[in-house]
Amino acid sequence: MPTQDIYFMSVRALGEAIREQRISPVELTEGYLERCRTLGKRLNAFVTLTPELALRQARDAEAEIKAGHYRGSLHGVPYAVKDLVTVKGYPTTWGAVPYERQSFDYNATVIERLNEAGAILLGKAAMIELAGGLGYSSGTASLTGPARNPWNPECWTCGSSSGSGAVVAAALAPWALGSDTRGSILCPSSWCGISGLRPSFGRVSRYGSMAIAYSMDKLGPMARTADDCAIVLSVLAGHDPLDHDSISNSALEFIYQDTEPNQGIPLKIGRLTNVYDKVDPDADKAVDEACRVFEKAGATVESCEFPDGPFEEAAELTILMEAASAFSQLIQSGKCKDLTDPVGKLNGYASEQFTATDYLHVQRVRPMLQRTADAMFDRYSVLISPSQPTAAQPLLAKDPDDPASSKESKKLHLDRRAPDGVSSLCGLPAISVPCGFSKKRLPYGMQIMGRALNDAVVLKAARLYQTHTEWHLQRPSL
Amino acid sequence: MDDNLSSNRPLSVSRRLFGKKVLTTTAATLLAATGVAETIAPPVSEQHLDLKPEGLSPADLDEVHAKYLNLLRVYGKRLSAEDKQRLIRILTTNQQMLVSIRSFEVQNGDPSACTLRLQT
Numbered sequence: 001m002p003t004q005d006i007y008f009m010s011v012r013a014l015g016e017a018i019r020e021q022r023i024s025p026v027e028l029t030e031g032y033l034e035r036c037r038t039l040g041k042r043l044n045a046f047v048t049l050t051p052e053l054a055l056r057q058a059r060d061a062e063a064e065i066k067a068g069h070y071r072g073s074l075h076g077v078p079y080a081v082k083d084l085v086t087v088k089g090y091p092t093t094w095g096a097v098p099y100e101r102q103s104f105d106y107n108a109t110v111i112e113r114l115n116e117a118g119a120i121l122l123g124k125a126a127m128i129e130l131a132g133g134l135g136y137s138s139g140t141a142s143l144t145g146p147a148r149n150p151w152n153p154e155c156w157t158c159g160s161s162s163g164s165g166a167v168v169a170a171a172l173a174p175w176a177l178g179s180d181t182r183g184s185i186l187c188p189s190s191w192c193g194i195s196g197l198r199p200s201f202g203r204v205s206r207y208g209s210m211a212i213a214y215s216m217d218k219l220g221p222m223a224r225t226a227d228d229c230a231i232v233l234s235v236l237a238g239h240d241p242l243d244h245d246s247i248s249n250s251a252l253e254f255i256y257q258d259t260e261p262n263q264g265i266p267l268k269i270g271r272l273t274n275v276y277d278k279v280d281p282d283a284d285k286a287v288d289e290a291c292r293v294f295e296k297a298g299a300t301v302e303s304c305e306f307p308d309g310p311f312e313e314a315a316e317l318t319i320l321m322e323a324a325s326a327f328s329q330l331i332q333s334g335k336c337k338d339l340t341d342p343v344g345k346l347n348g349y350a351s352e353q354f355t356a357t358d359y360l361h362v363q364r365v366r367p368m369l370q371r372t373a374d375a376m377f378d379r380y381s382v383l384i385s386p387s388q389p390t391a392a393q394p395l396l397a398k399d400p401d402d403p404a405s406s407k408e409s410k411k412l413h414l415d416r417r418a419p420d421g422v423s424s425l426c427g428l429p430a431i432s433v434p435c436g437f438s439k440k441r442l443p444y445g446m447q448i449m450g451r452a453l454n455d456a457v458v459l460k461a462a463r464l465y466q467t468h469t470e471w472h473l474q475r476p477s478l
Numbered sequence: 479m480d481d482n483l484s485s486n487r488p489l490s491v492s493r494r495l496f497g498k499k500v501l502t503t504t505a506a507t508l509l510a511a512t513g514v515a516e517t518i519a520p521p522v523s524e525q526h527l528d529l530k531p532e533g534l535s536p537a538d539l540d541e542v543h544a545k546y547l548n549l550l551r552v553y554g555k556r557l558s559a560e561d562k563q564r565l566i567r568i569l570t571t572n573q574q575m576l577v578s579i580r581s582f583e584v585q586n587g588d589p590s591a592c593t594l595r596l597q598t
Contacts, residue, residue, distance in 0.1 A: 215592055244595070310582060313575040320572065334556055343568075346561055349553050350568040353545035358576055364584040366591040414575075 007035060007171035008475055011077055011228035014174055018076040021065065025076030029058035029120055032078050036122055036172045039478055043148045045166040047083045047093050049123035054078065057120040064118065073231045075118035080167045080176040083124040084131055084210035085219070087111055094210045095143050095160075096129035097338045098330060108208025109240045110177060110219060117235045122173050126163030131179060133212035133323040134336060134344040134351075138398050141341035146395050149192060150476040151442050155392040158187035164222050165192035170478055175223035175232055181212045182315050183420035185220050189432040190387035190445025195462065195472060196222040197229035200453045201427030202247035203254060204233070205240030213322035214245070215363070216315070216424055225472055226433060226462030230256045233455065252453040261464035267299040269461065270380035274305040275417045279389040286436030286444045287386050293468050299461075304380070306422065307372050312414040314362050314369060315425040321359045324351035366425065370452075373426045377451035382461045385419045387432040387445035419447045429455040431462045434471035443471075533574055542566075542573045 006014075006023065017023040033051050040046045061076035086092050086104040088111075093100045107115070114121070126144040128136055139146040139156035147162035149155040150170040157165040161178030165188030168176050178185040180198040189196025197220045204219045211217055221232035237254040240246040271291050291301040330336050331348035339345050376383060415421070423430040430449035437443055446465075450458040466472050534542070546569055550562070557565070 310575075310578045313578045317572075317575050317579060334553075337556070342564065346557075346564055347568060349549050349557075350545075350565055350572060352552075353549055353569065354572070354576075358580075360590055360592075361584065362579055363590040363592045364588045365579055365582045367589060368582070368584075370591075 004171075007032065007174075008224070009174065010224050011073065011174045011231050012225075014077050015073040015075070015231070018061075018065065019070055025058040025061040025065070025120065026055065028076070029054050029078050029122070032122055032173055035170070039170050040123075040167070040172050043150060043153065043166045043170055044126055044142075044145045045147060045163045045170065045172055046080070046123045047095065047126050047144050047163070048091055050087070050090055050121050053089070054120050054122050057115075057118075061118050061120065071116075071118040072235070074114065074235055076120065077175075078120040078122045078173050079114070080122050080125045080164065080173045081111070082127050082161050082164050082176070082178050084127060084179055085110060085124075085177060086208040087121065087124065090124065092124070092210075093143055094130055095127035097143055097340065098335045100143055104208070106208065109205035109242060110236055111208065113235055113238075119235075125161070125167050125176055128160035128162055128184075129339055129341065129344060130323075130327065131160040131181060131184060131210065131212050133181075133319070134327060134331075134339065135320075135347035136341040137343045138341070139395055141339070141344060143340070148395065149392045149442075150478060151193060151392065152440070154395055155442065156191070156395050156397070158191040158388070158392065160184040161188045161196075161222065165189060165194065165196075168192065168194045168222050168224065169476060171475070175221055175228055178220060178222045179209065180218050180220060180424065181216045182319060182424040185222060186387050186420045186430060186432045186445070186447060189222055190447075191392040191443065193434045193443030193445075193471070193474060193476070194222055194224060195226050195229055195431060195433045195466075196220065197226070197233060197431045197455070197459070198423070198429065199233060199237070199254075199455050200247070200429045202243075202245045203429070203453070203455060204236045205238075205243040205246050207240055207242035211326045213319040214326070215322065216318060216427075218427075226431060226459050226466055227258065229431065230258065230459045230463070233459075247453070254455050256459070257456070261460045261467060262298050267294070267381045267457070267461055267464065268379070269294055269299050269301045270304040270376065270383045271301055272306050272383050272385040272419065273303050275385050275419050275422075276389040276415050277413070279386055280391065280438070280444075282436070282438055283386040283389065283391065283444045287384060287446050290384065290435050290446050290465060290469075293465060294461075297464050297468050299464065302380070304376070304383070306376065306383070306417045306419075308416065309369050309372055310365070310416060311369055311373075311425055312416045312418055312421045314366055315421045316414070317354070317358070317362050318366070318425070320347070320351045321354050321362070324348055324354070328352075370426045373422055373428065374451060377454075381457050382448050382450045383419070384446055384448050384461075387420065387447040389415070391438040391440070391442035391444055419449060423447075423449045426452065428452050429458045431458050433462045433465060434474065435465075435469070436471060437474075443474075533577065534570070538573050538577055542569050545569050
């Protein structure tokens with residue numbers, strides 16, 4: 001059985017070792033599966049393990065590589081997938097009681113692409129029910145209970161890719177696929193101390209994945225390093241005629257240049273200073289420290305403010321309105337009462353009351369907000385900020401701004417320019433990378449966002465940062 | 479640029495009370511007039527709703543109220559008194575977001591982000 005160090009290796013390092021036949025995909029898979037069964041259970045990280053499939057894929061990979069047929073960087077490398085992605089022959093529960101016996105007779109496009117790349121599926125990661133599509137008020141809103149944070153099991157991982165965050169942080173797989181409608185890759189990556197990329201809207205096909213908000217849903221990798229995210233994106237990216245919003249092949253293609261990240265034109269970085277009303281001062285300091293790292297690495301860094309605008313309102317309203325349509329059968333049948341979260345049980349009824357005029361108004365404001373956000377990238381290559389205003393919160397903490405859980409109606413509080421909301425609404429690529437720890441040794445994340453379709457510059461900046469820091473190499477005590 | 483939500487300017491007490499009164503009175507009137515009350519068990523008491531929405535005009539509160547009544551018309555039998563209170567709060571929050579986004583004016587020629595894309 002391989003030593004524990006192997007499980008914390010990057011995708012790149014594992015891929016090279018497998019290619020050179022220094023690591024056996026079968027032994028590696030057996031070892032990861034054992035961790036998934038034991039540590040994974042403690043952390044509520046999985047809904048379903050797929051050991052038969054994994055071992056079959058591992059044996060096939062091993063035989064092919066021995067025969068000299070190497071498929072590429074993910075060949076023989078295990079991974080996990082959020083349980084809203086369809087895998088033929090296995091349940092796809094969407095993390096929700098009403099769908100716990102649901103299965104589909106086909107693979108999602110991303111699964112097909114990973115199969116072609118020779119990757120090995122270990123299991124389907126836990127998630128917030130319906131990925132929060134009908135709202136939720138705490139991390140307990142899941143078919144499998146709250147996902148526990150490997151850095152402190154009494155803290156939550158954040159959601160909705162909660163299991164994917166726990167899987168990577170605890171080295172139950174070297175990478176996991178997450179989904180992000182409004183921050184569901186970025187927040188768990190931040191709180192779990194891993195690197196998570198939310199690609200540009202349309203970059204990765206969603207065919208075969210649960211829809212929440214058709215105009216905002218994206219899939220993306222969560223891994224140990226930005227380099228690993230880029231390797232995985234290279235496999236997943238590309239036009240898919242089965243996804244209505246898949247960007248065409250004539251759009252700016254994603255081609256990963258894994259050269260030294262400080263080569264080429266130096267990065268011009270904007271450090272956003274006005275995106276949260278309240279932020280943990282130590283999280284802010286961690287990003288300030290990162291600015292100095294960037295400067296030493298040859299980038300220029302300048303403080304800047306994001307323009308005001310109803311970014312968060314537009315994001316929230318779009319999700320509420322589109323989710324009411326996506327889950328209309330669940331709402332109208334009354335089966336939403338079987339959801340775990342008190343907000344999720346009711347929110348759909350309220351969302352059905354929005355009018356078509358309001359929906360279109362939001363969608364007509366949205367291009368203006370997109371232009372406002374885009375103009376920032378006339379001045380900067382990327383914008384950075386804390387990914388979240390705090391480190392991980394206690395497992396059962398309630399959302400203080402959840403309207404349904406408070407005793408009375410109160411003034412609405414929204415961080416209108418929250419960077420994960422802005423980038424989600426506008427379809428911009430963004431990554432969260434670890435950038436420090438709180439006094440309680442919980443990770444802080446830094447979000448790096450770039451212009452639409454320029455996923456490469458976001459990855460370049462993140463790789464530059466990780467070349468000069470070691471936060472991404474830290475491990476939780478498990 | 480809209481600043482309804484980011485502003486700390488408090489609404490006057492009389493305006494809030496007026497809004498609440500409008501909501502209470504209209505709810506009672508409409509429930510009785512439309513016969514909706516018969517389909518709702520148990521009836522919701524406005525006193526239990528403890529509705530204190532900030533940043534909403536009387537017209538906004540009317541709109542919240544109309545949506546609430548419609549919601550009860552369709553789903554009232556499924557909902558407990560506690561559910562109804564939660565839904566009032568959710569509808570109020572949704573309205574606050576709508577107020578913010580509606581204040582952002584659009585012109586006739588401003589396109590929608592959701593358009594039909596033709597495949598080639």
